[in-house]
Every structure is written in structure tokens, then in C-alpha cells.
Amino acid sequence: MELRKNYFADVRKDDLHEIGQDRPRSDSPGHVTGKTSFFADRNFPGMLHLKMVRSPHHHARIRSIDTSEAEKHPGVARVLTAKDVPHNVYTILILIQVGPEDETVLADGKVRFKGEAVVAVLADTERAAQEAAAKVKVDYEVLPAVFDMEEALKPGAPLVNEYHGQNYYLYDSGECRKVRFGDVEAGFAEADHILEQSYQSSPIEHAPTETTGCVVAPAGNDRFTCYTNTQAMFFTLDNTSIILQMPGSKLHFVGGTVGGGFGGKVDVIVEPIAILGAKLTGRPVSFIYSREEEMQISSPRAAEKVVIKDGVMKDGRIVARKVTGYTDAGAYSRHSPYGAQKGAGHYPGPYTIPNVWIDTYCVYTNRTPSSAMRGFGVTIGDFALEVQMDKLARLIGMDPLEFRFINAYRDGDMKAHRQPTEGAALIECMQEASRAADWPVAEKYMAMSSYAKGA
Amino acid sequence: MAKVPVQFTLNGSETAEFIDSGSTLLHALRDKIGDTSPKGGCHQGTCGACSVIIDGELRLSCLTLAENCNGTAITTTSGLSEGGVLHPLQRAFLDAFASQCGFCTPGMIMAAKVLLDHTPNPSRDEVVQALSGNICRCTGYEPIIQAVLLAARANSQNAA
Amino acid sequence: MAIKRGRGVAAINYPTGMNLGGDPTQALVHSTPTGNFMVTLSSVDLGQGMKQIMAQICAETIGVPTDRVVVDTADTDTGPHCMGTFASRGTHRAGNAVIQAAKEARQVMLEVAAEELEVNASDLETDGLGNILVKGAPQKAISIFDVALSAHFKRGRSISGRGMFLIPRSYPEKETGAMKPSTCYAHACTVAEVEVDDETGEVTVLTVKNVFEIGRALNPKMVEQQLVGGSWMGISHALYETTEPYYPNRDHGGTDFNQYLMPGPGDLAETEIIVLERPSADGPYGAKGPGEMCANPQIPAVANAVFDAVGVRIDTLPITPERILRALRAQAAT
Ligand code: FES
Numbered sequence: 037m038e039l040r041k042n043y044f045a046d047v048r049k050d051d052l053h054e055i056g057q058d059r060p061r062s063d064s065p066g067h068v069t070g071k072t073s074f075f076a077d078r079n080f081p082g083m084l085h086l087k088m089v090r091s092p093h094h095h096a097r098i099r100s101i102d103t104s105e106a107e108k109h110p111g112v113a114r115v116l117t118a119k120d121v122p123h124n125v126y127t128i129l130i131l132i133q134v135g136p137e138d139e140t141v142l143a144d145g146k147v148r149f150k151g152e153a154v155v156a157v158l159a160d161t162e163r164a165a166q167e168a169a170a171k172v173k174v175d176y177e178v179l180p181a182v183f184d185m186e187e188a189l190k191p192g193a194p195l196v197n198e199y200h201g202q203n204y205y206l207y208d209s210g211e212c213r214k215v216r217f218g219d220v221e222a223g224f225a226e227a228d229h230i231l232e233q234s235y236q237s238s239p240i241e242h243a244p245t246e247t248t249g250c251v252v253a254p255a256g257n258d259r260f261t262c263y264t265n266t267q268a269m270f271f272t273l274d275n276t277s278i279i280l281q282m283p284g285s286k287l288h289f290v291g292g293t294v295g296g297g298f299g300g301k302v303d304v305i306v307e308p309i310a311i312l313g314a315k316l317t318g319r320p321v322s323f324i325y326s327r328e329e330e331m332q333i334s335s336p337r338a339a340e341k342v343v344i345k346d347g348v349m350k351d352g353r354i355v356a357r358k359v360t361g362y363t364d365a366g367a368y369s370r371h372s373p374y375g376a377q378k379g380a381g382h383y384p385g386p387y388t389i390p391n392v393w394i395d396t397y398c399v400y401t402n403r404t405p406s407s408a409m410r411g412f413g414v415t416i417g418d419f420a421l422e423v424q425m426d427k428l429a430r431l432i433g434m435d436p437l438e439f440r441f442i443n444a445y446r447d448g449d450m451k452a453h454r455q456p457t458e459g460a461a462l463i464e465c466m467q468e469a470s471r472a473a474d475w476p477v478a479e480k481y482m483a484m485s486s487y488a489k490g491a
Numbered sequence: 492m493a494k495v496p497v498q499f500t501l502n503g504s505e506t507a508e509f510i511d512s513g514s515t516l517l518h519a520l521r522d523k524i525g526d527t528s529p530k531g532g533c534h535q536g537t538c539g540a541c542s543v544i545i546d547g548e549l550r551l552s553c554l555t556l557a558e559n560c561n562g563t564a565i566t567t568t569s570g571l572s573e574g575g576v577l578h579p580l581q582r583a584f585l586d587a588f589a590s591q592c593g594f595c596t597p598g599m600i601m602a603a604k605v606l607l608d609h610t611p612n613p614s615r616d617e618v619v620q621a622l623s624g625n626i627c628r629c630t631g632y633e634p635i636i637q638a639v640l641l642a643a644r645a646n647s648q649n650a651a
Numbered sequence: 652m653a654i655k656r657g658r659g660v661a662a663i664n665y666p667t668g669m670n671l672g673g674d675p676t677q678a679l680v681h682s683t684p685t686g687n688f689m690v691t692l693s694s695v696d697l698g699q700g701m702k703q704i705m706a707q708i709c710a711e712t713i714g715v716p717t718d719r720v721v722v723d724t725a726d727t728d729t730g731p732h733c734m735g736t737f738a739s740r741g742t743h744r745a746g747n748a749v750i751q752a753a754k755e756a757r758q759v760m761l762e763v764a765a766e767e768l769e770v771n772a773s774d775l776e777t778d779g780l781g782n783i784l785v786k787g788a789p790q791k792a793i794s795i796f797d798v799a800l801s802a803h804f805k806r807g808r809s810i811s812g813r814g815m816f817l818i819p820r821s822y823p824e825k826e827t828g829a830m831k832p833s834t835c836y837a838h839a840c841t842v843a844e845v846e847v848d849d850e851t852g853e854v855t856v857l858t859v860k861n862v863f864e865i866g867r868a869l870n871p872k873m874v875e876q877q878l879v880g881g882s883w884m885g886i887s888h889a890l891y892e893t894t895e896p897y898y899p900n901r902d903h904g905g906t907d908f909n910q911y912l913m914p915g916p917g918d919l920a921e922t923e924i925i926v927l928e929r930p931s932a933d934g935p936y937g938a939k940g941p942g943e944m945c946a947n948p949q950i951p952a953v954a955n956a957v958f959d960a961v962g963v964r965i966d967t968l969p970i971t972p973e974r975i976l977r978a979l980r981a982q983a984a985t
Pocket residue numbers: 530531532533534535536537538539540541542551552553554
């Protein structure tokens with residue numbers, strides 16, 4: 037890696053003692069000696085292991101659940117169903133007033149994706165829990181499922197989630213989050229060329245080497261200590277307190293050393309049910325996702341569809357951009373309404389375009405709920421935007437890098453969501469890339485600056 | 492469930508324990524004996540985080556039955572440093588900033604140790620081969636490859 | 652049939668944090684009797700090195716070496732509130748909270764030193780090595796060790812501070828979408844060079860040259876860790892990864908690392924990383940969040956390079972050999 041100190045030297049002080057220094061990481065000696073304590077390295081005598089009975093169907097009504105055989109299985113301490121969970125219907129963003137509550141800790145009457153948690157089995161060993169889980173009998177009536185976002189949005193599509201009442205998240209702005217800036221139709225009318233293209237992604241797994249999980253120990257004083265690899269300690273504690281209807285003061289969360297997160301450990305999935313198990317049995321409980329659960333049950337990065345329509349002039353200026361983004365939330369909201377909204381704040385990308393129209397939808401389908409991942413709400417949008425930029429440049433016969441210089445945002449430029457650009461550095465990144473990759477651009481672009489014109 | 496005795500040398504110390512018949516070595520080490528340096532990243536033999544060295548060979552402890560290890564000599568990452576002095580591989584992982592979350596690190600170090608024990612001056616390709624059974628999601632692998640090459644260089648300088 | 656080369660470019664920006672729900676982090680700092688400093692947080696280290704970075708930020712602000720700072724984080728019985736580690740917010744939000752707490756602690760420390768040295772606190776400075784000196788008269792000095800002892804045993808002062816960083820919630824305007832969704836933006840530009848085998852559809856990324864602008868590299872080696880790992884993940888996303896290979900069809904999802912593909916140590920692109928620093932007005936020592944955006948530009952850069960190589964557009968991720976072959980076949984048919 038090289039630090040190029042020549043850029044922005046005029047606005048940067050480099051006289052610091054500790055900042056900017058390659059200090060060794062204080063946690064690395066623990067990592068290389070195997071002494072770092074991850075949550076699963078905690079082991080308690082008498083600890084129970086929790087295994088989930090999961091739905092084999094994408095969408096089904098639950099007619100009945102019979103746990104009697106499982107309860108009799110040797111080593112089983114307790115079997116939990118929806119009725120054991122004090123506040124079973126929840127949503128994590130309720131803490132910041134983003135509702136409605138739309139998800140069940142354990143399925144109650146219905147499952148909405150394949151792999152959904154239905155019954156929790158707690159037993160002395162993982163093996164006993166697994167064997168007992170296989171003895172739980174659930175009678176399902178399979179319902180039609182919908183997987184395709186376009187299908188889901190059509191009238192008459194199977195309804196994924198009754199708590200929403202329709203297959204999209206209803207924002208205060210309506211069926212999508214909107215950004216309107218300038219007059220996009222007037223922009224298209226004046227453009228020399230129009231290009232409309234559609235981009236698609238598929239769900240992506242965070243795949244941290246350490247799977248999601250927690251170990252809970254009753255502290256003996258009515259409190260519970262939860263060793264967890266959550267990415268957000270109080271967010272998880274406070275949601276747990278709501279779900280279990282237990283004062284937060286009874287909960288003690290310990291974490292902060294995590295075997296990779298990438299956004300995959302912000303869902304408050306394992307802690308509430310494990311703490312409930314510890315409370316009802318009085319014993320320590322371990323609930324750790326298997327690799328298979330991590331791959332297919334834990335929420336992935338959402339699949340997205342992005343449709344971009346641009347109006348561009350022969351001289352390289354983009355004069356209008358319309359973006360319609362669809363985020364596949366799967367069966368439940370989790371963080372997706374927030375992610376789709378983040379997309380609305382991100383488009384039209386780091387370019388100054390006078391006429392912009394953005395609609396972002398959060399769509400429900402019968403698949404594993406998606407959630408945050410590294411680049412949440414932005415990564416797939418950037419893929420779409422930057423491939424579109426390449427196509428536009430070729431459409432007007434311009435070098436793709438020079439084309440970006442023409443449209444790059446600079447300090448003071450007004451963004452579509454009506455914030456003035458501050459601290460821009462796109463131009464300088466492109467200048468340095470031009471040098472490093474030996475991709476020459478015209479001198480006038482190398483002379484540009486992100487600083488406001490005339491500043 | 493029937494308990495069976497297991498006995499082996501772990502990082503130079505005689506170790507014995509009663510375990511459930513059919514337990515994996517990973518389970519025995521972590522949950523019974525208390526050596527948590529091998530990590531369980533998949534329990535299905537696809538990530539390498541649980542790697543240990545049994546009689547000089549690299550093994551996935553999640554796929555090894557503990558009772559089959561009777562009489563063997565087992566090395567784990569927690570046993571590499573001697574008298575508080577880091578093993579050259581551990582030192583190299585620090586110097587090359589080759590750990591981020593650190594979850595893959597013990598397994599990586601085991602794989603690298605077996606390589607260097609057999610091939611003190613490996614080529615880059617040999618390092619890549621040796622690490623190819625270990626997943627890392629944080630580093631992009633390059634710093635780990637560099638750490639192993641660094642340790643090999645340090646070894647050969649000490650030997651010279 | 653041939654192996655064809657191409658290259659592609661992409662440029663991006665990325666928001667630090669996301670305050671569409673209000674975005675707070677708090678920190679506490681206090682000294683021990685012998686002048687070491689504890690930072691107490693509930694922020695989570697996912698492996699990116701939050702603990703180390705917070706120690707460096709506290710050390711810089713107080714004016715002591717980093718190894719005199721201990722970070723105690725992610726225990727809800729002791730650590731004040733943090734929203735969590737996501738949205739590239741950790742370094743930025745927690746760092747600002749730590750600076751505020753450390754400044755308050757530093758002020759008490761200087762006041763105690765001023766009493767010991769019988770000067771004004773405003774006439775004192777730290778040397779970064781553990782001493783407090785009188786400006787312009789460095790022979791008149793006291794160690795932070797002695798200042799802390801004095802505070803604890805003689806003067807009854809608590810060398811401590813509270814830090815709070817809150818970005819208030821922004822409510823998007825319904826009709827126009829006017830909002831302030833985040834704070835400072837990081838930037839990147841990536842040029843990728845690929846080889847595409849038009850017989851098998853296989854793509855090899857030969858080189859990626861990444862330029863990242865991240866505000867301030869607080870610890871350059873740790874920044875490099877993030878950026879190298881992120882660049883690898885970007886390429887992995889571009890070419891390999893999905894839990895639903897035939898999305899929206901729900902079948903054939905991988906359940907282990909043999910089925911869920913990512914580049915291994917033998918599949919690495921030659922990776923170059925260049926870092927620019929335009930300090931942000933609101934970041935801790937100017938830092939922005941680099942952890943997420945570093946994995947974004949490679950995806951379109953690789954897609955554009957594939958087009959440059961074989962003349963087909965793959966607008967669906969991941970860019971698998973199957974998709975390339977189908978596109979080549981469709982192209983040949985027209
Ligand atoms: S835990 Fe043994 S290979 Fe993953």
C-alpha cells in the first residue's frame with residue numbers, strides 16, 4: 037500500500053504522534069497464540085444445546101405441532117414453541133420507530149420461508165437436541181409461494197406477510213422511498229441519447245468464519261449473562277428485553293470480539309431464544325448456527341434489481357437520471373426497509389446531474405429474510421451505476437474514465453437529496469488511478485480539482 | 492451415552508479424559524480438555540479453522556474421532572510458544588498483520604507449521620498449496636501468504 | 652477460441668454511517684492511579700481493529716503513548732451505549748466520542764499538573780511520551796505518572812471524561828426525498844484487468860489497481876488490512892458468490908465452503924492499493940469509514956473489463972462462466 041501524501045496536503049496536518057502510525061494491533065498476540073476468547077470458547081457445566089426445528093416449506097400454514105416424542109427423548113430438557121415466547125412478534129428496528137412488528141421468534145400458525153424457526157429443542161448434548169428435533173411433528177398445509185419480486189408486486193400474488201398487508205414496505209412516502217430533483221422528463225427531452233438498462237443481483241452470504249451464536253449463563257441473581265458475537269450490543273440487549281418482556285437490567289451482554297461480521301450479525305436472532313431457554317431451565321444454554329444454517333438461514337445481502345434510465349449529451353454531460361431500485365427483503369423486514377432507503381440517498385452516485393428521479397422499493401418474497409451486509413444498500417447500486425457509466429461512455433464514443441471526470445461531483449454541488457457536496461475526492465482518485473493504471477486522460481482532466489470552482 | 496477414555500500427548504503434556512464415544516477431537520479438545528485454540532468454523536471439514544497436528548500430520552479435528560487419537564502426539568496453536576517466546580510463525584503473523592478477526596489464525600498457523608516442518612524454504616506456490624484448505628474471510632489471503640514466507644526467511648536466517 | 656484480455660474502470664463514493672434513525676455512540680475515559688488510561692465503550696470489534704484504533708485515538712488526544720491506553724469494550728454492564736458496528740460508523744462515531752471523553756480527561760490532568768507545577772493549565776503541553784511540560788520551559792515538567800498519583804492520593808481529582816457523539820435523525824421529506832442520510836463520504840476508483848476464456852467462460856482477474864480516499868489513515872497497516880481484504884471480497888462478489896445461483900429460483904443454494912465459492916489463496920489478483928487522505932471536517936482526526944466501500948468498485952470494474960475483453964455485457968451478478976457463455980452464444984447468433 038502506498039500513501040500519496042501529495043494530494044490534499046494543504047488541508048491536512050501530519051504532525052501527530054500516535055495517529056498515522058503503524059502501531060501493532062493489541063489483539064493480534066491473542067489471535068496467534070489461540071488465546072483470544074471468542075463467545076463459543078465459553079463453556080459452562082450443565083450447558084444445554086439448542087437446535088431449531090425448521091420449516092421445510094417456503095410458505096405454509098401450521099395446522100398442528102406435536103412435541104411429545106421430542107420431549108421424551110433422552111437428554112432433552114425443554115422444548116419451546118411460539119406460546120413460550122412472551123412477545124413473539126417483533127421487528128428489530130422498532131427501537132428507532134420503524135415498524136410494523138412483522139416477524140415471529142418461533143413460527144405461530146404460519147411459516148413464510150424455507151428454514152424458518154418453528155420449535156426450539158434444548159438438550160444435554162448437540163446430538164440429543166438434533167435427534168429430538170427430528171421427532172417433532174409439524175403438520176403443514178402448503179401455500180403458494182412467490183419468489184420473484186415482479187411477480188410479488190402484481191395484484192393477486194400470494195401475500196407473503198400479513199403484518200404488511202401487501203408485498204412491499206409502506207413508507208410514509210408511499211410504496212417506495214422517493215427522491216425528486218429537477219425535472220427528469222425535461223432532461224430526457226433535451227438529451228442527445230437515452231439509455232435504459234436493468235441490472236440484477238442474487239443473495240450473497242457474509243460467510244464469516246465464525247458462525248452466528250451465543251452462550252448464555254444464568255448469573256444466579258436473576259440476571260443472565262449472554263456471551264455473543266452480535267455487532268451491536270445494546271441494540272441486541274434492548275430488543276431481547278422487548279421480546280422476553282424482561283427488564284434490560286436483568287440482561288448482561290458480553291461480546292466485542294467477533295470472528296468476522298460483515299453485517300451478518302446484526303439481526304438479534306439467537307440471543308432472545310437462548311436466554312429464554314436459560315430462564316425456563318435455569319441452566320446455561322449454547323445456541324450456535326451450523327455452517328449450513330449460516331449459509332442458508334442467516335440473512336444474506338439482499339438480491340436487488342436496479343433499472344437506470346439516463347439522458348446523456350454528445351459532449352458527455354448526463355442531464356437526467358431515473359433509478360428504480362428493488363430490494364428483495366425476503367419474508368421479513370429486518371433491516372431491509374432501511375437499506376432500500378439508504379439506496380435512495382445514494383443514487384445517482386458521485387455525479388452531479390441536474391434532473392434526478394429515484395424510487396426504491398423494499399419487496400417481500402418467500403425467501404430467507406435479507407439484511408445488512410458490507411456496503412448495505414449501496415454495493416449493488418454501485419455495480420449498476422458504474423456499468424451503466426461504461427455503457428454511456430461507449431454509446432457516445434468517449435473514454436470511460438474521461439466521461440466520469442465530466443460528471444464527477446465537486447465541493448458545493450447540490451446532490452439529489454439536497455445536501456451540498458463536501459469533502460469530495462472522486463476526481464483525485466480518478467487522477468491517481470489514471471497514473472497508476474497507465475490509463476491516460478486529457479490534460480484538462482488531470483488539472484481538475486474537487487475543490488469548489490473558484491475556491 | 493457410553494464414556495470412553497482417551498489419552499494422548501497434547502503440546503508435550505500427557506493428557507487423559509473420558510469422552511462420549513463418537514466425539515470428535517475438536518469437541519474433546521475444546522469442551523473437555525479446555526484447549527480452545529482450534530476453532531469450529533463448520534464442523535464439516537470445509538474451513539480448516541479446527542486444524543491440529545497429529546503425529547506430524549495436518550488434521551481436521553472436526554473430522555477426527557477423539558478415540559482414534561489414543562497414543563498420538565497432538566500439537567495445537569496454543570502450544571507453539573515456548574517460555575512466553577512466540578514461535579517464528581506467530582511472530583511473522585504479527586509482523587505481517589496477517590490476522591484481522593483472528594478466527595482463522597490458529598488453523599492457518601497449523602497448516603503453515605506442517606509446511607515449514609517439511610519444507611523449510613517453500614516457494615509461494617507451495618505456501619498457497621499448504622493454505623488452500625483454510626478459509627479466511629477477512630484478509631484476502633495475501634498477508635497470510637506473506638507471513639508464512641516471512642517466517643520461512645526468519646527460520647533460514649536463524650539456521651544460517 | 653481464445654483467451655482475451657480487457658480492462659475496466661469504476662469510481663464510487665460511500666457514506667459514513669447512516670442517520671435515518673439517529674446515530675449515537677458514547678465513551679468514557681479515566682486514568683488509573685499510575686497514569687494509564689482506560690477507554691470504556693460498548694462498541695464491537697469485528698476484526699477490523701476497533702480496539703486498537705480507539706487506543707490510538709485516545710492516546711493522541713491525551714498525549715500519551717498508545718501502549719498506556721487500555722480499551723474495555725462490549726460489556727453492557729460497564730460500557731456506555733454504542734449503536735453498533737455497521738454502516739462504516741465504528742471508527743467515525745466511536746472515535747469522535749473517545750476524542751471528546753479524552754479531551755475532558757486531559758483537561759483535568761493538565762489542571763492537576765498545573766497545581767503541582769504552580770503554573771496555569773493553559774501554559775502546559777504534553778510531549779506524547781508521558782510527560783507534561785511548561786510551554787517554552789521544557790525543563791519544568793512532571794510525568795503523567797506523578798500527576799495521576801497526585802490526583803488520586805493528594806488532590807482528590809478524577810482524571811476522567813465523558814464523550815458523546817450523536818448524529819441526529821434525519822427524516823426524508825416525503826415528496827422530494829430531501830434528507831441528510833449520512834456524514835462524510837469516502838471515495839474510490841478501481842481499474843481491473845481480466846482475462847476471459849471464450850471457450851470456457853472463465854474469468855481471471857489479473858490485476859486490480861485501487862485508489863481509495865479515506866480521510867485519514869489512522870493506522871496505515873490496519874487500513875491496508877481492510878483495503879486488501881475488501882478488494883478481495885469485491886472480486887469474489889463479482890465472479891463467484893451467491894446463496895441462490897439461479898435466483899429467483901430458490902434451489903441449488905450452497906450449504907458449505909465447497910459449494911459457496913470464493914477465491915482461494917491460489918486465485919488472487921495482483922492487487923495494488925493507493926491511499927489518499929482528504930481529512931473530513933467531522934471525522935476523528937479526519938478519518939472516514941473505509942471498511943465497506945473498499946469492496947464495492949471492483950465489482951463494476953471487473954464487469955466492465957469482461958465486456959472490454961469479449962464484448963458481452965453481464966448485467967446479472969455473479970458473472971459466472973455460464974452467464975458469459977450464454978451471452979457469447981447469444982451474441983454469435985445475432
Ligand atoms: S471446523 Fe473443521 S474444517 Fe471447519
